[in-house]
Amino acid sequence: MNGIRPKLLIFINTLQSGGAERVVSLLLEHLRGDFEIHLALYTNIVDYAIPADVKMLDLKQPLKQNKLLRFLKMPYQSYKIYSYCKKNGIKISVAFLYRPCYVNALMKSLWGYKGKVIMCERTHQTTMQQSHSAIYRMFSKFMVMFSYKRADLVLANSYAMQTDLVENFKIKTPVKVIYNPIDLGFIRTHTDEEPAYTFDRNSFYFINVGGFRKEKNHLLLLQAFFILKNLPCKLLVVGGGIMEEELKQKAADFGIKDKVIFCGWENNPFKYVSRADCFVLSSDVEGFPNVLIEALACGKAVISTDCSSGPRELLAPATDLHYKAINSYEIGEYGILTPVNDVTALAGAMKKMYEDTALRKRFEEKAKSRAEQFDVNEIKEYFHAAFTAL
Numbered sequence: 001m002n003g004i005r006p007k008l009l010i011f012i013n014t015l016q017s018g019g020a021e022r023v024v025s026l027l028l029e030h031l032r033g034d035f036e037i038h039l040a041l042y043t044n045i046v047d048y049a050i051p052a053d054v055k056m057l058d059l060k061q062p063l064k065q066n067k068l069l070r071f072l073k074m075p076y077q078s079y080k081i082y083s084y085c086k087k088n089g090i091k092i093s094v095a096f097l098y099r100p101c102y103v104n105a106l107m108k109s110l111w112g113y114k115g116k117v118i119m120c121e122r123t124h125q126t127t128m129q130q131s132h133s134a135i136y137r138m139f140s141k142f143m144v145m146f147s148y149k150r151a152d153l154v155l156a157n158s159y160a161m162q163t164d165l166v167e168n169f170k171i172k173t174p175v176k177v178i179y180n181p182i183d184l185g186f187i188r189t190h191t192d193e194e195p196a197y198t199f200d201r202n203s204f205y206f207i208n209v210g211g212f213r214k215e216k217n218h219l220l221l222l223q224a225f226f227i228l229k230n231l232p233c234k235l236l237v238v239g240g241g242i243m244e245e246e247l248k249q250k251a252a253d254f255g256i257k258d259k260v261i262f263c264g265w266e267n268n269p270f271k272y273v274s275r276a277d278c279f280v281l282s283s284d285v286e287g288f289p290n291v292l293i294e295a296l297a298c299g300k301a302v303i304s305t306d307c308s309s310g311p312r313e314l315l316a317p318a319t320d321l322h323y324k325a326i327n328s329y330e331i332g333e334y335g336i337l338t339p340v341n342d343v344t345a346l347a348g349a350m351k352k353m354y355e356d357t358a359l360r361k362r363f364e365e366k367a368k369s370r371a372e373q374f375d376v377n378e379i380k381e382y383f384h385a386a387f388t389a390l
Contacts, residue, residue, distance in 0.1 A: 007090040008387060011040040011081065011100040014063070015048045017240065017265050018211055019290040020096050020122045023180050028054050030181075030380045035387070038090060040081060042099060047267065057084050070099075078106035082113050091115040092387055097122055098144070105147035116390040119151040122287040124161050124308035126168050128215070131284075144169050152390055155383075157288035160309030160321050176386060180288045181379035184372065187297045191274035197236070197261055199275050204233045204354050207276035207300075209269045209291045210283075212241030217305075219250060220341055221282040226254045227347035231354060233259070238272050240265035274298040278353045278360065284340055286310045292335075297371035301363035302335040303349045311337060314370075334370050335363055 010028070015021050025048035028037055032051050039050065040057040050056065059077055061070075081103060085093060092115055095104040101119040108117055125144055129137045148154050148165070154175045156162040165171045199205065206225065210216050218237065225235045237247070237260060244262070251260040263272060273279060279295035281304040288310035295302050296314075304311040306325040313321060316332030329338045329349035336353065338345040353360055 005034060005036045006092065006388065007038065007088060008035040009038045009040055009057075009081075009085060009090045009093045010096070011042075011093065011104065012096040013042040013099055014045040015041065015050070016045045017047045019180065019287065020120075021048060022290055023122075024096055025049065026181050026183055026376045027380070027383060030376050031384060031387075034384060038084070038088060040084070040100075042077075047265070055088075057081075074099075074103055075106055075110055078103045079111055082107045082111040085113065085115060092118065092390065094118045094120065094387065096120045098140075098147075101147045101151075102143055105150040108150045116152045117150065118153045118155060118386065118390070119148060120155045120157075121161055121165060122157060124158075124164055124285055124287065126164050127285040127308040131215075141169065145171070148173050153386060155386060158309040158313055160313065161287060163321075164309070178382045178386065179374055179379060180290050180293065181376035182290060182293045182297060182371065182374050184297055184375040184377075187270050187294060190268045191270045191298060193268055193271040195263075195271045195275065197263060197272070200234070202232060204231070204278075205236055205276040206233060206278050206280050206350060207236040207238065207273055207295075208280050208282065209238040209266075209273065209294075210281070211239055212243040212247060214243070215284050217282045217284050217341065218243065218247050220305075220343060220346060221280060222247065222250050222254060222256070222260065223343045224282070224346040224350060225260065226256055227343070228350055228354070229254075229256050229259065231351070233350075233354060235260045236263055236272055236276060237261065238263045238266050238269045270294065270298055273300060276300065278303060278350070280346075280350065281305060281311065282346065283307050288313070293371050293374045296334065296367040299364050299367045301353055301360045301367070303329075303346070303353060304335060304337060305340045305342075305346070306330070306337040307340050331359070334366055 012024050038055045042059050042061050043063045044058040095101045104117050107113045129140050148171045151173045154173050156177050157180050162175045162177050251257045279300045279302045315335035325337045325339045329345050336349045338349050
C-alpha cells in the first residue's frame with residue numbers, strides 16, 4: 001500500500017452490547033493498522049472500546065424514535081454521511097445492520113457518492129420479517145431490495161443468509177459469506193477473572209448470554225427451565241435490555257426466581273460461561289450467533305434452537321442447511337439443535353445434556369477446535385480482502 005492506508009468508514013447504529021457491535025469492535029482494533037478507520041454511529045452508545053486513532057462521527061439520533069420520523073430523516077442523515085466522506089476523502093463506506101444500509105443506499109442515490117458501498121447483512125431477513133404486519137413486510141422487502149441494488153458488495157455472515165438474499169430478495173449484487181470473528185486471545189485471557197456470582201458446586205448450571213430482545217426468546221428459555229425446576233440446576237442469564245424487568249417478573253411468576261440468576265450486561269461474559277456446564281441459545285432468528293462460537297471457545301457443550309440462520313452451519317455443518325429440526329431435538333456434531341419455539345424439545349435437550357455426561361464431555365472435547373476456525377486473526381483477512389478488492 002506504499003505506506004498510505006486506505007480510508008474506510010464503518011457505520012453502525014451503536015456500539016451497545018450485541019453480536020454485530022462486537023464484530024465492529026474487533027474490526028476497529030484488528031484492521032486499523034491497514035486502514036485509516038472512521039466510525040459513524042447513529043446513536044452514541046458505546047459499550048466496547050474504540051481505539052484512540054479511530055475518528056468518529058456521531059449522528060446524534062435518539063435510540064428510540066417513531067419509525068415514520070426515522071424514515072423521513074434518512075435523506076438528511078445520508079447527506080451528513082456523504083458530506084463527511086467527501087470532506088475526509090473516504091472511498092469505502094461499510095454499513096452494518098439495516099438502518100445504516102438504507103442510509104448508505106440513499107447516500108449513493110440522492111447525493112451521487114462515487115466511492116464503494118459495502119453492506120453487511122447480519123440477520124435472516126425473511127424470518128425476521130415474518131413476525132411483522134403485511135404492510136411492514138412489503139415495505140421492508142422493498143427497502144432491502146432498493147438498498148442492496150445500490151451496494152457494490154453485500155457481506156452475509158452465513159450461507160443460509162446468502163441464499164435468502166439471492167432467492168427471496170433477488171439480489172444481483174455479489175453476496176459473499178464471511179463468518180463472524182471472535183477474539184480467542186481475549187477469551188482465553190479473561191476466563192480466569194472472578195465473577196460477581198459465587199457458583200454452587202452442587203448445582204448444574206445452564207447459561208445464556210445476549211440482549212433481552214423479543215427475537216432472542218428468553219421467555220422460551222424460562223419456560224423450558226421451569227420444566228426442569230426440580231433438578232439440581234440453575235440458570236444464569238447474562239445480558240440486559242428493554243425486556244429485563246418483564247423477564248424477571250416471569251421468573252417470579254413461574255416460581256423459579258431463586259434458581260434464575262440475572263447477572264446484568266458484562267463486557268466479559270466468559271468468566272461466567274467458562275464456569276457453567278452448558279450454554280443454551282433460545283432465539284427465534286439469528287444472523288450468525290457470536291455467543292455460540294464464544295461458548296465453544298470456552299470449551300462448553302451447547303444447545304441452540306435451529307433458527308435461521310447460523311446455528312446449523314456451526315453445530316451440524318455436514319447436514320443439509322435447508323433442513324430444520326422438527327418435533328424433537330437433534331444431536332449434531334458440535335452441539336444439540338432444537339425446533340424453534342418448542343418448549344418441550346428445548347427442555348428435553350437440556351435434560352439430556354444434564355443427564356448424559358458422556359455426550360456432554362464429547363461436545364466439550366470438540367468445542368475449542370471448532371471455535372478456532374472463527375478466530376479474528378483468521379477471519380479479518382477475509383474482511384481485508386473484501387474491503388480492498390473493490
